[in-house]
Amino acid sequence: MPKRKLTLTIEGETVEKAKEKAKASGISLSKIVENVLSYYADPAVYCFKCGHKFHVSESNICPRCGWYKCPKCGACACQLGEEGVRVAFYMRKTLMDIYSSTDV
Ligand SMILES: [Zn+2]
Numbered sequence: 438m439p440k441r442k443l444t445l446t447i448e449g450e451t452v453e454k455a456k457e458k459a460k461a462s463g464i465s466l467s468k469i470v471e472n473v474l475s476y477y478a479d480p481a482v483y484c485f486k487c488g489h490k491f492h493v494s495e496s497n498i499c500p501r502c503g504w505y506k507c508p509k510c511g512a513c514a515c516q517l518g519e520e521g522v523r524v525a526f527y528m529r530k531t532l533m534d535i536y537s538s539t540d541v
């Protein structure tokens with residue numbers, strides 16, 4: 438797909454800080470925004486058990502734990518202990534804060 442221009446309105450301080458960090462890391466803001474939007478549009482995650490990367494849109498939700506099941510090995514939160522579930526919950530909470538959505 439060809440690149441397209443996107444105009445965004447973002448808090449000034451955030452833009453400045455992000456520009457500085459991106460410059461220091463040698464990556465363009467466009468690439469960062471593209472990655473974020475790409476994830477938002479069609480989230481892809483890594484299986485915590487086998488490491489397989491899959492799109493959540495292609496996986497089934499476990500009726501018991503409510504997690505996306507890995508299409509390769511079938512793992513979901515049912516295979517995790519209490520502590521593992523807590524770690525995963527707060528990792529995901531970070532994503533939910535970033536994307537202002539529970540569908541991530
Ligand atoms: Zn897996």
Ligand SMILES: [Zn+2]
Pocket residue numbers: 499500501502503504513514515516
């Ligand atoms: Zn489960």
